[in-house]
Amino acid sequence: MRRLLATACLTAAIAAASAARSQEASPPVPADKPAAAPSAPAAGMGEAVTVEMKAQDGSSRGTVKITPTPNGLLLEANLSGFGKGTGDRIHGFHFHQTGKCEGNFESAGGHYNPTNKEHGYLSANGPHAGDMPNFVLADDGTARFAVFNPMVRMTGGEAPLNDTDGTVIMIHGMADDYKSAPAGMAGERVACGVVFKAS
Numbered sequence: 115m116r117r118l119l120a121t122a123c124l125t126a127a128i129a130a131a132s133a134a135r136s137q138e139a140s141p142p143v144p145a146d147k148p149a150a151a152p153s154a155p156a157a158g159m160g161e162a163v164t165v166e167m168k169a170q171d172g173s174s175r176g177t178v179k180i181t182p183t184p185n186g187l188l189l190e191a192n193l194s195g196f197g198k199g200t201g202d203r204i205h206g207f208h209f210h211q212t213g214k215c216e217g218n219f220e221s222a223g224g225h226y227n228p229t230n231k232e233h234g235y236l237s238a239n240g241p242h243a244g245d246m247p248n249f250v251l252a253d254d255g256t257a258r259f260a261v262f263n264p265m266v267r268m269t270g271g272e273a274p275l276n277d278t279d280g281t282v283i284m285i286h287g288m289a290d291d292y293k294s295a296p297a298g299m300a301g302e303r304v305a306c307g308v309v310f311k312a313s
């Protein structure tokens with residue numbers, strides 16, 4: 115068996131050598147490593163944007179920076195102006211479907227859900243593309259946190275924020291329970307920020 119294998123290897127080596135000789139005049143075959151390409155951004159990538167969050171009276175509640183990555187969006191929130199808050203100070207945080215922050219923010223519609231899932235991380239058929247984890251306010255009414263949402267993109271893919279009617283980020287007065295349809299019982303809409311305006 116071993117001898118047979120050795121013979122086979124030798125035969126292959128001879129064949130390879132003769133093939134190499136016959137190709138001497140040809141240009142070299144490219145290696146398996148791709149040639150260095152110009153550093154074009156991956157699909158769905160683009161510039162980071164900073165979204166200003168505003169209360170219903172128009173006053174600022176800080177910012178959320180959104181950085182596109184090849185596999186989703188990284189959100190970095192730097193919030194303020196929420197006062198002492200109430201209860202456990204846990205607040206729902208979502209993308210909503212319409213790029214409009216007016217009045218009591220019902221203008222923004224429901225959760226961004228272009229793939230027709232059910233609401234919540236705890237739902238068997240969830241979550242919405244716009245679902246994100248709750249955050250907790252500090253004693254001074256500020257919050258700093260980061261969250262990665264792998265379901266959405268700025269443009270392209272099955273859940274682009276830059277669709278025909280835009281998208282907002284919404285903060286609720288209460289916690290998202292991660293399961294109740296359609297929006298996790300998160301209560302009042304206390305701050306809203308336009309990512310892409312409704313056209």
Ligand SMILES: [Cu+2]
Nearest residue numbers: 206208284297
């Ligand atoms: Cu919401």
